[in-house]
Amino acid sequence: MNKTPPKYPLRFFRWYCHPDLVRPIEGDLMELYEERIQELGKKQADRKFIKDVILLFRKDIIKPSKGTQKLNYYGMLKNHFKISLRNLLKQKGFTAINVFGLTVSMAIAMLIILFIFDQDTQDEHNPNAVNTYRTITVIHDVAKDINHSYGTSPYEVNQLVSLNVESVKASTQIIKKTGLLTIDQDEFQFNGLYASRNFLNFFHFDLVKGNKVSALDNDTNVIISKEMANKIFGESTAIGKTITIQDLGDFIVSGVIDRTEYKTHLSYDIVIPISTFSNKEENKRLLTDWEEGSKVFYNYFRLKEETSDQILENYFASLDIKIPEEKKGLYHFETQRLDQINLGSLIRNEIGITTPSFVAYFFGILGLVLILSASFNYMNMAIARGLKRAREVGVRKVLGAGRRQVITQFLMEAQIVIFISLICAFLLLQVLVPIFNDLKILRDIDGAITMNFNSNFKIYISFIFFAITVGFVSGVYPALYLSSFKSISVLKGSTGSRKSPSFVFRKVLVFFQYSFSVIFIITTIILYQQARVFITTDYGFDHTNIINVPKTNNIPYETFRIELLKNPQVAGVSAVSNLPVISSFEDVEITNRYSTDRNIKSSIFSIDAYALDNLGIEIIAGKNFSTRPQNESSNVIINEKAMRALGHENALGALNTIVEIHSVDKDTRKITSEKKRVIGVVKDFSYQFIFVESGALIMQYEPESLSTVNIKIAGISPKQGAEIIESVWNKFDNNRRMDYETYSYEMEDINSEFSELVNIIGIVGFIAILVACLGQFSMVIHHVELKTKEIGIRKVLGCKLASLMFGLSKGFIWVIVIAIALSTPLAVLINIAWTSKVYNAPEISFYTISMGLGIILILALGTIYIFVFKAVQANPVESLKYE
Secondary structure (H helix, E strand, C coil): CCCCCCHHHHHHHHHHECHHHHHHHHHHHHHHHHHHHHHHCHHHHHHHHHHHHHHCCCCCCECCCCCCCCHHHHHHHHHHHHHHHHHHHHCHHHHHHHHHHHHHHHHHHHHHHHHHHHHHCCCCCCCCHHHEEEEEEEEEECCCCEEEEECCECHHHHHHHHHHCCCEEEEEEEEEEEEEEEECCEEEEEEEEEECCCHHHHHCCCCCEECCCCCCCCCCEEEEEHHHHHHHHCCCCCCCCEEEECCCEEEEEEEEECHHHCCCCCCCCEEEECHHHHCCHHHHHHHHCHHHHCCCEEEEEEECCCCCCHHHHHHHHHCCCCCCHHHHHHEEEEEEEHHHCCCCCCCECCCCCCCCHHHHHHHHHHHHHHHHHHHHHHHHHHHHHHHHHHHHHHHHHHCCCCHHHHHHHHHHHHHHHHHHHHHHHHHHHHHHHHHHHCCHHHHHCCCCCCCCCCCCHHHHHHHHHHHHHHHHHHHHHHHHHHCCCCHHHHHCCCCCCCCCHHHHHHHHHHHHHHHHHHHHHHHHHHHHHHHHHHHHCCCCCCCCCEEEEECCCCCCHHHHHHHHHCCCCEEEEEEECCCCCCCCCEEEEEECCCCCCCCEEEEEEEECCCHHHHCCCCEEEECCCCCCCCCHHHEEEEEHHHHHHCCCCCHHHHCCCEEEEEEECCCCCCEEEEEEEEEEEECCCCCCCCCCCCCEEEEECCHHHCCEEEEEECCCCHHHHHHHHHHHHHHHCCCCCCCCEEHHHHHHHHHHHHHHHHHHHHHHHHHHHHHHHHHHHHHHHHHHHHCHHHHHHHHHCCCCHHHHHHHHHHHHHHHHHHHHHHHHHHHHHHHHHHHCCCCCCCCCCHHHHHHHHHHHHHHHHHHHHHHHHHHHCCCHHHHHHCC
16 A cells, blocks of 8 residues: 655645754654554545644744745845845935936836837737738839838739648738718718628637628628717617718628727728629729739738748749739839738838837837936946945955855845836826827827736736846946955055046946937937928918818808808808828829920829919919819919929910820729810919928819818907808708818827927937936036045145136046037937938038037036035035045
């Protein structure tokens, strides 16, 4: 019979029992166990053995919490902890400075970590994300000798890969679709997708309402987002309702999806079966046209597990690209993994809103600079204050402490400061997250972050590791340096001169801090100047006091216009297809018999006969469109840049000439050409955002393209104007709420994104300068303390105040001067790099650089001389008594 007691209860007993009692008690237990086996049997003996082990788990038996073998070690750590707290409390000022710098820096760094982690989790809900790839098209731009990557690829790539690559487990195809849907005469703009029937299964989306399996089985079925369902149907159910999509017909809602449940690169309000697109006769050309199709279709493939995407890459390399022979060498295809689309390379023609990797790098660099500055600051202060504790180090060593114990002491102090800062930073993070989420630049990229502990548990663990790393980086050099003191030397009072390696190293740290500060302050000033350019630039048209309202089919525009003009506060009403500066414009190519260039790039949009007057755009030659247009569709008005591009020296010479306009049809993607007569020339105005140069522009009259009504008000506020417009609107359509925006507000909204960027960099720059000044301050204090007796002797011997101040500060001034001399050219090069790519960028002038350097010098020299002046003013008698 097996007489061995239960293994795990015995192990548990040996673990908790005091080492001095393990042997005798275990012997008694074993003896009793053997007796019970004889009397009661093995099962009963096992149960009683377990019961005895549990009953023995009491205060008299269990080993001490400190342990026994390592009693001295635990006691030493406890001692280190107490001494660390005492030192930090004793030096409250320095502790507060360190905690402040580290708190702000860590809070911003943690915010950036949260943002990057949040963005990096897109499409991770899909368990097959690591095996799913999108095909992208890379086209070489011969003129600029660069490659452009597009998120799209030809239609036939999907079929060819699915048939010829055995490792492909599934595939799906998507096309972007924007348009207008109607229900009960109410119209709604939407961003949608044409998608394959397996769309939901492929991307692992579930429906909140409807059958996931059959939702896209019928060509007349559509899936809509929960947000869109609430918008158009309100509280009533959407399933089974009929909606009308412009140019496509009637569809039945077969499913509702809650997009907020998934973080994905796909952006849509509605999903339509892709067969609806491919079955239309005018679209069939695109199915075989690789050149045009490469910018239309999004092709996704799921590979078998443990299969490399190199299989796809190899197949693409051998693929016969069906485009004109002379262009074949300019095209090739690559793959992009599903979970790497967001925070990936910058791709043109994206299917949704994604965050390019350079945004993460930009924020990451800002956070790194702040953390490094705060860490450098801690190193400076730790060494400065640690040198005053040199005798403490000597005494510890004399009493038997090794260098390891001294290093542990100083590292523990660093970690205590870091963890206090971590707690403060976490509290500050609660304030920063809502502010960060409210930034328009974040709203535009769907970059809002959450502080849900349960869903982001890994992030909070990473915060702890992040704090430990920062504590180690900040504390390791001071610990190594201060523990290297020779006990005899420090007990004699020798702690190193200003020529010591530590002093040089600390100056190097301050050098880097001020170098960062110079780059940030100069960049901030230039960005501020750019923001001022945005705000003060005259775009060449009048957008003040204009309220923009969407033009709808169920409100007759001319009648609506006449009704509005009956009110004396309405100064003008017009309609346009695109809002200058706010909207993107269609690109076309124009030619005529006078131009030498056969490919003149131009933008085009539609206006009515009242738009030029209402927007304050000046006609310099010719005439406007007629207010009674019968044949105006064959006429155009051009700007001065278009006039010059077409080969005309003056505006009069351009009148009544014929211009040929080549454009790509949005639906069929066919190139169409129209000949139109120039009836007017307008003065150049900026129709693009100020970042981009506005080029040649064609204005045509196409009433069906007009989408926005511009209403100019006079003598009243925008709110009052909106109320007047809405009262007229309700006469025509009382069922649909009027949407409106003031033109000036929309212009300011565009500028606000850049202003936010300026503010972010400015705040980081200010913190970097502040932390650098704190580091400089600690060095000055320590330097003055070392020179206290020298200052007293020099004053007794009659040294002048100015000479004393210069002598004490010249070493620090040289550090600042060298930092400025070396970092200023780098700051200039960095800013030239981005301003050279921006139209209408501010000049990087001597005045700009001088202003930035002046701010640095005032703050740095002020930090130095405030304390130096206080030191040299001290009573020399007291200075000579100083130990």
